[in-house]
Amino acid sequence: MHADAQPLLNIMLDAIINFFGKEPKMHIAILTLTFSLPGCGSLKEKRQRMGGLHARFGSTPSVAVCESGGRARHDASEWTFVIVGLSKREVESQCSQIEEKIERIVDARVMNVEREFI
Template sequence: MHIAVLTMKVSLPGCASLKEKRQRMGGLHERFGRNPSVAVCESADHDRLEASEWSFVVTGTSSLQVESLCSEIEDKLQRTVDGRVLDVVREML
């Protein structure tokens, strides 16, 4: 079993409410949480309107599979979120 923790920090300039923040983040929990190999949560900046940090725990039978899934999550998040990714940290456990 191989495990990675992927943490992504996103800037949401001009965000005016928590409702708008949820809309701009585009349902990450529902989108990525459906995959049985991924656990996802908003891990910081819960009450900050102009920032959000999300963590993904990714599991797989090989490190290549885990790395591939992490890359897929990064790409989808950068394409679909109405904000700017500031930082990406990938930690293999």
């Protein structure tokens, strides 16, 4: 995960913990995907090729999403998703669904996928 994303993730996690109490009853996963955009010549083209990830996934109540790295680069990108659910199985399923959907909609190579459960 890119260092610039850590403060945003800390704020989101603090909000979740404050909402649910000191011992959250929710399961939380941090899903980070790193992309390579070969042949991408501009930031505008990058936005088009990434397919509006924030708009597609940010409207889901159990998912928070942000571009967490490579913002100024047109040939690479990193996106981080924070997923919450009532069970680990539910969260794992949602992570898998996000990964599968991204494979279909994004015109980029997925270079790395990291899942962290907290």
